[in-house]
Amino acid sequence: xxxxxxxxxxxxxxxxxxxxxxxxxxxxxxxxxxxxxxxxxxxxxxxxxxxxxxxxxxxxxxxxxxxxxxxxxxxxxxxxxxxxxxxxxxxxxxxxxxxxxxxxxxxxxxxxxxx
Numbered sequence: 730x731x732x733x734x735x736x737x738x739x740x741x742x743x744x745x746x747x748x749x750x751x752x753x754x755x756x757x758x759x760x761x762x763x764x765x766x767x768x769x770x771x772x773x774x775x776x777x778x779x780x781x782x783x784x785x786x787x788x789x790x791x792x793x794x795x796x797x798x799x800x801x802x803x804x805x806x807x808x809x810x811x812x813x814x815x816x817x818x819x820x821x822x823x824x825x826x827x828x829x830x831x832x833x834x835x836x837x838x839x840x841x842x843x844x
Contacts, residue, residue: 738768745776748812749794752803756815763838764819773821773838776829780808787832812836 742763748756763773778790785791785806794806813823816838825837 736766739763739766739771740768741772741774742767743774743776747777748775749777749797749806750804752801753807756807756812760812760815760819760821764816764821764840767821767840769840771840772824773816775812775836775838777833778806779812779834779836780806782810783808786834790832809834809836817841 742759744759748759760773763771767773778786778793780786780790780794785794790806797804797806809823809826813836816823820841821838822841823836824839825835827835827837829835
């Protein structure tokens with residue numbers, strides 16, 4: 730029975746073009762909420778520009794990242810590995826990275842299997 734303290738178990742959480750134009754604590758809250766409310770077979774999907782191994786995937790993303798950081802020092806293109814570590818702390822593992830147009834990625838996370 731649902732106690733009304735939050736949403737019932739969710740099949741998916743989709744977030745597009747947010748975590749790079751917000752402070753890191755927004756990503757922390759988003760991922761923590763997904764970890765809390767996704768059902769066992771649910772997925773967290775994050776769309777946007779990302780760095781890989783600390784490096785931009787395209788010159789245009791590097792320019793975009795610089796412009797974001799000029800507007801707000803807490804904003805910026807996030808590293809896939811940093812998001813992956815954040816998700817792991819919420820019980821979610823990276824299961825798929827899909828390349829998208831305009832040098833964007835979709836990161837797909839699922840609940841990690843526990844013994």
